[in-house]
Amino acid sequence: MKIAIIISTNDSETSWNAFRFANFCIGNNEAVKVFLIGKGVEAEQVSDDKFNIKEQMEKFIATKGEILACGTCFKIRNSGGTELCPLSTMNDLYEMVKEADKVITF
Numbered sequence: 437m438k439i440a441i442i443i444s445t446n447d448s449e450t451s452w453n454a455f456r457f458a459n460f461c462i463g464n465n466e467a468v469k470v471f472l473i474g475k476g477v478e479a480e481q482v483s484d485d486k487f488n489i490k491e492q493m494e495k496f497i498a499t500k501g502e503i504l505a506c507g508t509c510f511k512i513r514n515s516g517g518t519e520l521c522p523l524s525t526m527n528d529l530y531e532m533v534k535e536a537d538k539v540i541t542f
Contacts, residue, residue, distance in 0.1 A: 438467045440536035442529075446475035448487040454542040455479075455492035462499045469536075470496070471529050472505040472521060476542075477513065480520055493520050504528050 439461050443454050454470070461468045472479055483489035493503065497520060504524035510516055517523035533539055 437537045438535055440532045440539045441470045442541045443472050443476035444474040445542060446478040446482050448482045448484050448489060450542050451479045452487035452489045452492060455489060455496055458496050458501055459492060462501055469502045469532050471532055474509055477505045477509045480518060
């Protein structure tokens with residue numbers, strides 16, 4: 437099954453749980469892509485000791501997960517993509533949702 441996860445929050449606990457779920461799905465041999473949009477593009481920076489989002493993101497990438505991040509949302513924040521969160525477009529989000537069997541939002 438192909439699972440698309442859209443994260444639009446910078447709440448550390450919610451983002452951490454979203455990536456934990458993404459990792460769980462990959463552990464069950466599902467194909468998973470995550471798209472960060474809006475405040476979600478801040479996920480890598482809001483990681484903290486209690487909710488280590490970056491650790492979950494790195495695990496996700498290491499196990500063949502794919503993270504895409506809204507380039508416009510980064511630009512609004514005077515920021516850019518990173519190795520973990522490469523810049524992407526609305527077309528990338530569209531294709532991800534179109535190809536997915538299930539779409540989950542956080």
